[in-house]
Amino acid sequence: MLGSADFDEQDVVVADFEAGVGTLTRLGEEHVDTVVIVAEATPKSLEVGARAAFLADQKAVGRIVVVANRIRGPEDLERVRAAFPPGTEVVGVPHDPKIVEADRKGVAPIDLDPDAPAVKALIALAATLLPHSN
């Protein structure tokens, strides 16, 4: 589907893939420029994340960025870094009660509090994803 898309009118497509690596496994003709792997500092999350990184690398995806999510301290960030090949771009996003609150209220985190630490970290990441910065 992504491969057949006509992107003249859309500058960016952000695809929130199915949980797990199924879609990534099946990626063929559809070329993805950037894969953002979201992983928490837990063995299960990192196992899926590491598999996703391996697949993305195999599929010659342009850029791979890992979001180390719900980070509570430096050990969490290190645990996430250690699960990926050296040199992998890893961005830490802190555990943030505002995200929890946004989820509870069913509102966009960026609307609830654009200055919340996790939101700011993701906004900063988005700025590095701009097409012209590739």
Add this chain to the structure above:
Amino acid sequence: MKLAVVGKGGSGKTTTSSVIARTLAKGGLAVVALDCDSNPNLGISLGVGDEETERLVSMRQALDEGEEAHAPTWDTLISRYGSDGPDGVRLAVVSRIDNPEPG
């Protein structure tokens, strides 16, 4: 630019996708957000609202249940089965719905 957000379920893909989509749109880019999850709720994180998110899910279900003769083309998906969200983000639900109840 095509960007895919992947990870274990519950890791924060949807929140991450939503902030990235809204931020790039605020910066002036035309952004399409695709919800590929079998329990789609990207709309809620984008700020589209739960009613509209549910409407999109229902439309997608109708599509999957064969009310359309053919699978939609990209353009149809975006224009007919999509919704305009805040900052002009265009949201489309692309998954086959596995679970009709919101996750």
